[in-house]
Amino acid sequence: xxxxxxxxxxxxxxxxxxxxxxxxxxxxxxxxxxxxxxxxxxxxxxxxxxxxxxxxxxxxxxxxxxxxxxxxxxxxxxxxxxxxxxxxxxxxxxxxxxxxxxxxxxxxxxxxxxxxxxxxxxxxxxxxxxxxxxxxxxxxxxxxxxxxxxxxxxxxxxxxxxxxxxxxxxxxxxxxxxxxxxxxxxxxxxxxxxxxxxxxxxxxxxxxxxxxxxxxxxxxxxxxxxxxxxxxxxxxxxxxxxxxxxxxxxxxxxxxxxxxxxxxxxxxxx
Ligand code: SF4
Numbered sequence: 001x002x003x004x005x006x007x008x009x010x011x012x013x014x015x016x017x018x019x020x021x022x023x024x025x026x027x028x029x030x031x032x033x034x035x036x037x038x039x040x041x042x043x044x045x046x047x048x049x050x051x052x053x054x055x056x057x058x059x060x061x062x063x064x065x066x067x068x069x070x071x072x073x074x075x076x077x078x079x080x081x082x083x084x085x086x087x088x089x090x091x092x093x094x095x096x097x098x099x100x101x102x103x104x105x106x107x108x109x110x111x112x113x114x115x116x117x118x119x120x121x122x123x124x125x126x127x128x129x130x131x132x133x134x135x136x137x138x139x140x141x142x143x144x145x146x147x148x149x150x151x152x153x154x155x156x157x158x159x160x161x162x163x164x165x166x167x168x169x170x171x172x173x174x175x176x177x178x179x180x181x182x183x184x185x186x187x188x189x190x191x192x193x194x195x196x197x198x199x200x201x202x203x204x205x206x207x208x209x210x211x212x213x214x215x216x217x218x219x220x221x222x223x224x225x226x227x228x229x230x231x232x233x234x235x236x237x238x239x240x241x242x243x244x245x246x247x248x249x250x251x252x253x254x255x256x257x258x259x260x261x262x263x264x265x266x267x268x269x270x
Pocket of ligand 1: 262
């Protein structure tokens with residue numbers, strides 16, 4: 001799921017980490033990390049909840065992903081529910097919507113005036129492309145997604161992973177922070193470089209759809225931006241519309257499940 005794109009300034013780069021990693025420590029692998037995160041947080045089929053059951057799933061995913069750019073998910077949920085209640089959640093309705101009507105419905109997400117102006121353009125482009133199922137089924141689905149207004153690499157890969165079932169990494173701020181602290185990626189590298197590097201790695205049998213959810217959960221509960229909770233219990237649950245989301249692991253957590261394999265945790269920075 002997309003989220004704030006502001007990169008943490010306190011995240012050690014791979015180069016910085018190299019000076020703090022004990023030489024005897026076996027570097028973590030992506031598969032090991034995925035397995036440990038899955039054991040700790042569990043798989044949550046409701047992680048990206050169905051909030052608008054009358055809307056095709058891919059449409060809700062794209063709408064949510066676009067609104068989530070630089071916004072907290074809880075606020076996106078409320079905006080989606082307001083749009084739906086106003087009869088403005090379909091592409092047809094959004095394409096014809098007046099930005100002045102949309103803007104108050106988008107309060108809470110980043111840049112409501114801009115979003116209100118651009119959402120009708122996105123909706124019109126999706127309709128002109130023949131709808132999302134047509135776009136996602138095309139051999140060049142990623143290029144077609146990237147041609148849509150407001151859809152960048154992160155949002156395009158989110159759709160490929162969650163709506164098209166493709167095994168592709170979603171390079172968001174959480175992934176850069178968590179895997180950067182583990183020394184698995186250079187958090188300052190370009191989107192394309194991180195994506196290419198991760199795409200060839202074994203994820204231990206965990207799909208990227210699930211792994212993306214696990215990394216986001218980890219970035220919310222333990223691997224926080226400023227001070228990671230390496231040895232404490234996970235950060236408290238946030239107030240999501242889906243009541244099952246992250247309830248179980250918030251109750252029982254006592255330490256980061258990656259502490260044994262994390263050079264940042266071993267260095268005592270958290
Ligand atoms: S040990 Fe600390 S820095 Fe490393 S992944 Fe866990 S919370 Fe993040």
